Amino acid sequence: MVTLQPIAPQDIEAESFRIIEHELGTTDCTPEEFAVVRRIIHATGDFSFAETLRFHPQAISAGLAAIRSGKNILVDVNMAASGVSTGLLARFGGRVICRIAEAETAAMAKANTTTRSDAAISRSVADNIGIVAVGNAPTALLKVMELIDQGLFNPDLVIGVPVGFVNAAESKEILVRQPYPFITTLGRKGGTPVAVAAVNALLRLA
Template identity: 70%
Template sequence: MHKISSVIDILKIAPRDIEAESFRIIERELTAQDHPVLTTLTQEEFAVVRRCIHATGDFAFADTMRFHPRAVTAGLTAIRAGKNILVDVNMAAAGISRGLLERFGGRVICRIGEPETADLARAENLTRSEAAFLRASQDNIGIVAIGNAPTALLQAMEMIRTGLFNPDLVIGVPVGFVNAVESKDILADKPYPHITALGRKGGTPVAVASVNALLRLA
């Protein structure tokens, strides 16, 4: 009977309170571990990490996420200036809080599925992710958010190096086994504002959570 009552009590949590309760649990568990993330990050950086843990259920991101010192400031400035957010896959475009972004005048851009992207990829022997980023370079991009394709992250960094692209913030958290670790290690050493998660873990949910955390901070 006690077990049934406990389940009923859990189910009584109002939907609007679930996120706040999740955040409290995350903070409680990190506090119980005396985790250094609680003292080494700014409040804004921690808000990003907390949302990434919430999106994945994985506390590893408390250890692996890295922030350029100007990352959060650059991201918030871009959002408030009405700049656009470029993502590598449609799943990311679907997950970003467009309503919050549109209040500032920005929009989410994803060119991966457009016929012109496929045509350019074939003509230039590129991946579709690389071609999509080339086509979006003139779209008033403030934030780049990459969670799926290491090739897109490498392409973005190369375009920045050659002056073809100048986003305010690069969020690069691709997941996987081929070039994911390497591309994020390269990003972590860049002098411009960035957010990344070292190692194999990452993914579109982490990229989306990072963006949505910034949108809420903005």
């Protein structure tokens, strides 16, 4: 017979964090990095992210500076746009941008024979982007890195955690070698919940 633990609704997140901290034990993360790791584990139930997450040394400071300066957050899919804590972001003057479902994005993708994810990123470079968060499409992450390399895009932080079997792990292997601030996870695992959890952790830290 299963015995459920009685707990008040407002205490569920705090108790979840306590359990995560207890089971995870000591890590090599900074307190700010741990806040990101903890929220990702909370969102996924997967403790392996504590081993596979990688942070550029300036990732946290760059992300917080971008949020506090009122810059926008670019995401690759509408699910991510729905998951980001827009109320917290709005306090700083920023907003979430996602162009994946816009007709202009589909037209550009067709004209250039690219994916809509590729086109959506290209259409957003002039939108005062502070953080890019990619959890679904490797092509979006590859386009972000391509535009940065070309000097056409300059986000403060790239959160690149696409999930999947085709170019997901490979795109993250490229990101982890870049000199600019990033948060990524090695291997095939990742996904929109991971990207959103990282963004929301930064918003709470800010």
